Amino acid sequence: xxVVSQHPSWVICKSGTSVKIECRSLDFQATTMxxxxxxxxxxxxxxxxxxxxxxxxxxxxxxxxxxxxxxxSLTLSTLTVTSAHPEDSSFYICSARDRRSRGGxxxxxxxxxxxxxxxx
Amino acid sequence: LAKTTQPIxxxxxxxxxxxxxxxxxxxxxxxxxxxxxxFPSQGPRFIIQGYKTKVxxxxxxxxxxxxxxxxxxxxxxxxxxxxxxxxxxxxxxxxIFGKGTRLHILP
Numbered sequence: 459x460x461v462v463s464q465h466p467s468w469v470i471c472k473s474g475t476s477v478k479i480e481c482r483s484l485d486f487q488a489t490t491m492x493x494x495x496x497x498x499x500x501x502x503x504x505x506x507x508x509x510x511x512x513x514x515x516x517x518x519x520x521x522x523x524x525x526x527x528x529x530x531s532l533t534l535s536t537l538t539v540t541s542a543h544p545e546d547s548s549f550y551i552c553s554a555r556d557r558r559s560r561g562g563x564x565x566x567x568x569x570x571x572x573x574x575x576x577x578x
Numbered sequence: 579l580a581k582t583t584q585p586i587x588x589x590x591x592x593x594x595x596x597x598x599x600x601x602x603x604x605x606x607x608x609x610x611x612x613x614x615x616x617f618p619s620q621g622p623r624f625i626i627q628g629y630k631t632k633v634x635x636x637x638x639x640x641x642x643x644x645x646x647x648x649x650x651x652x653x654x655x656x657x658x659x660x661x662x663x664x665x666x667x668x669x670x671x672x673x674i675f676g677k678g679t680r681l682h683i684l685p
Contacts, residue, residue, distance in 0.1 A: 501675045
């Protein structure tokens with residue numbers, strides 16, 4: 459159980475286009491999902507926290523108009539990279555928290571397999 | 579900023595036991611300690627979690643001293659497939675990743 463999927467697994471796009479990445483919790487409901495970005499040989503950087511039915515909370519330095527996050531249901535969050543440029547090329551990873559979590563631990567967060575974005 | 583500190587890299591040999599220590603000096607009362615493993619181009623995978631003393635599962639053991647200011651992940655009899663980056667995390671809300679430890683297993 460506790461599977462998180464991402465779609466697509468990789469995408470190549472032209473500079474100036476927008477790209478949407480989906481994150482789904484397959485066998486549990488997630489009130490909270492998190493979006494990370496990871497550059498080669500670096501750690502994961504938290505971009506934003508996505509809460510079902512409300513606006514996402516962005517980390518400092520992350521442009522909310524550039525990275526649009528929508529968490530419309532308890533099993534789906536989307537990240538849209540708008541007007542993508544080569545510097546947005548990265549590995550984007552989401553994680554989801556089981557709504558049954560009662561806190562007191564972070565193992566209720568399950569990570570997706572990641573999406574490789576390449577902007578030409 | 580990441581709350582934890584761990585060695586940047588480690589090398590070991592197949593069949594050896596590997597211990598990776600993490601420092602978390604500012605750990606809060608409600609924080610759990612969690613370790614994740616990440617292979618290249620994959621999402622992190624949960625390894626083990628604990629609050630205090632010792633926790634063991636089919637993959638690893640986690641040792642946490644009484645003051646909880648550090649923790650040690652122990653991987654018994656590693657193989658080449660254990661080559662990965664290992665992250666030590668503390669907290670019970672959003673996860674802030676540190677730099678992790680790049681473990682390289684040699685034949």
